[in-house]
Every structure is written in structure tokens, then in C-alpha cells.
Amino acid sequence: MAIIVNIDVMLAKRKMSVTELTDKVGITMANLSILKNSKAKAIRFSTLAAICKALECQPGDILEYRMDDGE
Template structure:
């Protein structure tokens, strides 16, 4: 998927555990894992807002776009 989620990067920079972040933003650790592993189909703006507040960052610190690799044919 061309959207890459960098929550792990921000967690490491803030020296914060996944469980702590999940508790701070009010979602389950399992749902946070789905998001941080790039398996989520969507993210609510309220969740993105909570992530940015808890991690003291901008949305662009958490999400980035990478073009999909083209397959030869």
C-alpha cells in the first residue's frame, strides 16, 4: 500500500510503549496494532488528532505516501 504508517518511529522517539499510547488515545492495543502495522483501511480524524496530541507531532510525522512499485508486464 502506498500509505506508510510511521507510528513505531514516533513511539521510539518518545520512548513510549504501544499499550501506553493506546490507553492515552482511548483505543485497544489490538486496534492500534492494526493501524501501526499498515493494515487499517481508514483512520478517523479524531484518532489522528489524539495520536498527534499524545505523541506531540504532526500528521505528516505519522503518515507518508510512497508510490507503489510497478510490476513489469
């Protein structure tokens, strides 16, 4: 199972910097980096909601599921 995080795509569409997003969401640059590089094991719904609010998008705009070759 592969969950792809498309925060970079939404940041580009909204012409927003990573720093601006971290300020609006209230998370550290390190934690946002872990999330956007698909290294996170989990995300809190409150964090996801804050990201969606800041980027004016839906969770499906940020998270994408792709089947692995073995599935």
C-alpha cells in the first residue's frame, strides 16, 4: 500500500511557501517535511484539517492511494 502526499502540488497551485504553510498550520518545518516527503507513519485529523483549511482544499487533494505492484 502506498499513500502519496501531494502537499507540494497544492502549495504550487496556491502559490504558497512551505514556511507560510507551517505558520498557518502551526507545525514545525521538520514535521511538514516528513509529511510532504511521504515519510510519516500517521497524521492527526486535526493537522490534516488545518492543512486543508490553510490550502483551501479537500483531504483527497493532498492524499492519494496507489496500489503497489505486488497487490
